Amino acid sequence: MKRIYLHPLPLRIWHWVNALMVIFLIITGIELRLPGIAGLSANSTALLVHRYAGWGMVISCVFWFAYNLINGNLKRHYIIRSHDVKGILRQVKFYLFSIFKGEESPFRRSPEGKFNPLQKLVYGAIMCIFSGVLVVSGVLFSDILFFRRYILRLNIIKMLDAVHVIAAYVFVLYLVVHIYMSTLGPRVFSHIKAMILGYEDEADEPEMIAVYEQGPDEPGATTALVSSENTVACQECHTEGEGTNIDG
Amino acid sequence: MGQHDEKMEMIEPAVRSFSLNHPCSRRQFLKVGGISIIGISALGPVLARGEARPLIIVEQAQGIVVADPVKCVGCGRCELACTEFIDGKASPTLSRIKVDRNLNFGPKGVFALRQGQGNWGDGLVIQDLCKQCSHPVPCADACPKDAIVVVPPSNVRAVDPEKCNGCKICLRACPWEMISFDPDSNKATKCFLCNGKPKCVEACPAESLSYVPWRDLRNKAPHRMTTTAVTLPGKAEACQECHLAGAQKIVGQGIPKFFGGVKAGRPSSLRGSGFKWIDMVGTALLSIAVVFVTVHGVLRGVVKR
Numbered sequence: 001m002k003r004i005y006l007h008p009l010p011l012r013i014w015h016w017v018n019a020l021m022v023i024f025l026i027i028t029g030i031e032l033r034l035p036g037i038a039g040l041s042a043n044s045t046a047l048l049v050h051r052y053a054g055w056g057m058v059i060s061c062v063f064w065f066a067y068n069l070i071n072g073n074l075k076r077h078y079i080i081r082s083h084d085v086k087g088i089l090r091q092v093k094f095y096l097f098s099i100f101k102g103e104e105s106p107f108r109r110s111p112e113g114k115f116n117p118l119q120k121l122v123y124g125a126i127m128c129i130f131s132g133v134l135v136v137s138g139v140l141f142s143d144i145l146f147f148r149r150y151i152l153r154l155n156i157i158k159m160l161d162a163v164h165v166i167a168a169y170v171f172v173l174y175l176v177v178h179i180y181m182s183t184l185g186p187r188v189f190s191h192i193k194a195m196i197l198g199y200e201d202e203a204d205e206p207e208m209i210a211v212y213e214q215g216p217d218e219p220g221a222t223t224a225l226v227s228s229e230n231t232v233a234c235q236e237c238h239t240e241g242e243g244t245n246i247d248g
Numbered sequence: 249m250g251q252h253d254e255k256m257e258m259i260e261p262a263v264r265s266f267s268l269n270h271p272c273s274r275r276q277f278l279k280v281g282g283i284s285i286i287g288i289s290a291l292g293p294v295l296a297r298g299e300a301r302p303l304i305i306v307e308q309a310q311g312i313v314v315a316d317p318v319k320c321v322g323c324g325r326c327e328l329a330c331t332e333f334i335d336g337k338a339s340p341t342l343s344r345i346k347v348d349r350n351l352n353f354g355p356k357g358v359f360a361l362r363q364g365q366g367n368w369g370d371g372l373v374i375q376d377l378c379k380q381c382s383h384p385v386p387c388a389d390a391c392p393k394d395a396i397v398v399v400p401p402s403n404v405r406a407v408d409p410e411k412c413n414g415c416k417i418c419l420r421a422c423p424w425e426m427i428s429f430d431p432d433s434n435k436a437t438k439c440f441l442c443n444g445k446p447k448c449v450e451a452c453p454a455e456s457l458s459y460v461p462w463r464d465l466r467n468k469a470p471h472r473m474t475t476t477a478v479t480l481p482g483k484a485e486a487c488q489e490c491h492l493a494g495a496q497k498i499v500g501q502g503i504p505k506f507f508g509g510v511k512a513g514r515p516s517s518l519r520g521s522g523f524k525w526i527d528m529v530g531t532a533l534l535s536i537a538v539v540f541v542t543v544h545g546v547l548r549g550v551v552k553r
Contacts (some may be wrong), residue, residue: 169530180541
């Protein structure tokens with residue numbers, strides 16, 4: 001096991017501020033959607049909270065995009081390359097089947113590429129398409145005289161509304177899965193802890209053989225090197241049970 | 249035969265002038281056909297608009313009277329001018345600009361005393377003026393007789409005295425209590441900017457009042473009271489031509505009321521309208537996702553053990 005610094009501080013702050021706003025937006029959004037917006041007065045709490053959180057969301061999305069673009073994160077973490085296409089299928093297969101067999105994820109994270117191909121696809125779609133659609137249609141809703149004129153003239157408010165709601169449903173759908181997937185780490189809260197502290201525990205590549213070949217300087221050093229987790233990697237070559245008393 | 253040709257020579261120009269039986273190319277046929285189809289289909293909404301449809305004001309007002317409290321001396325000449333010129337009598341309670349009622353204690357009334365505004369407080373005299381509200385116009389939406397109408401060219405919201413029946417609902421609907429009521433004629437009345445030449449502005453000796461292009465002052469002035477107005481059911485249905493389908497009543501503020509609203513759902517009269525299928529598909533997908541995630545989690549726990 002090694003600890004790698006995956007999530008830089010600005011992104012961690014962004015993530016949790018964004019999460020708070022999304023929760024507000026979803027709660028007030030349901031309140032606006034289910035009983036209907038037509039009968040609400042212009043200064044009802046739900047409408048105001050939705051509006052201000054929405055403007056916060058605009059800022060947050062712009063920040064996210066600008067930060068990741070300038071940092072090169074967008075290029076590093078989000079662009080799907082040709083070899084990732086197979087990785088998406090492999091990842092889906094892992095989450096649907098092999099995770100029950102206790103296998104490790106086929107993807108190894110590093111600061112150079114912290115998302116697996118499936119994450120790349122989903123996060124990219126959510127941030128670039130669905131958040132974009134939500135934010136743009138939301139801004140169009142927000143009673144700006146300039147847009148209002150055209151919306152009334154073209155009579156597209158129902159269409160905008162449908163687009164906004166569909167994107168919102170996709171977002172909530174994603175959120176359910178996102179929250180569940182955050183518990184798939186080594187421990188239930190380890191991914192969430194990583195999102196707060198920035199350090200993610202990552203299983204090593206099976207490199208034990210290379211360490212062993214150097215030869216221990218002193219007796220006993222090997223036992224220190226081979227920690228209990230890594231003996232699993234040993235067993236890929238050795239027979240089972242051999243690793244436990246490897247210097248025995 | 250000769251006679252027949254003569255006849256045809258006479259008939260042909262006549263027919264051509266009516267452009268019946270005229271040789272018609274395919275292009276012309278499609279053109280005329282298309283135009284008439286569009287025209288006839290456009291007739292539907294046009295004719296439907298002729299029916300008694302609840303009036304919803306969407307147009308933006310062009311002008312507004314604004315006041316500078318610092319310059320105001322509280323002389324009340326604006327109120328005099330307002331009622332003198334429009335109603336032919338001096339009656340400050342009927343005035344559409346309201347200075348007198350705020351003169352001593354400001355909009356918060358007597359209980360604000362020296363903490364308030366006006367001559368007993370900070371000395372500022374606060375003028376209450378019609379905000380010429382943009383789209384959801386509270387007074388117009390509450391009027392059961394559609395008596396509050398838009399008058400071009402300044403798109404001012406004015407009471408149509410022919411339609412007003414003096415029910416006083418609009419008096420409770422305005423968040424700033426700006427609608428006046430004339431007991432003599434039993435009609436409500438409100439600021440209509442004197443059709444673009446406000447008499448109060450002309451009468452102001454302190455240059456406190458000015459007539460300017462419309463700006464949104466609705467969020468600048470605190471509400472005087474909680475509005476008891478509810479958008480009328482017929483109008484709320486008309487709202488749904490632009491907005492989402494939904495209930496007519498204010499669903500309320502606060503989490504308990506929110507859950508009440510969710511539980512009650514949409515009123516049965518509107519259940520068929522709106523984008524219900526989006527909600528249906530969305531809810532179905534969401535429940536599938538939740539069930540899937542739960543099963544996945546449980547399976548994982550079982551297998552690990």
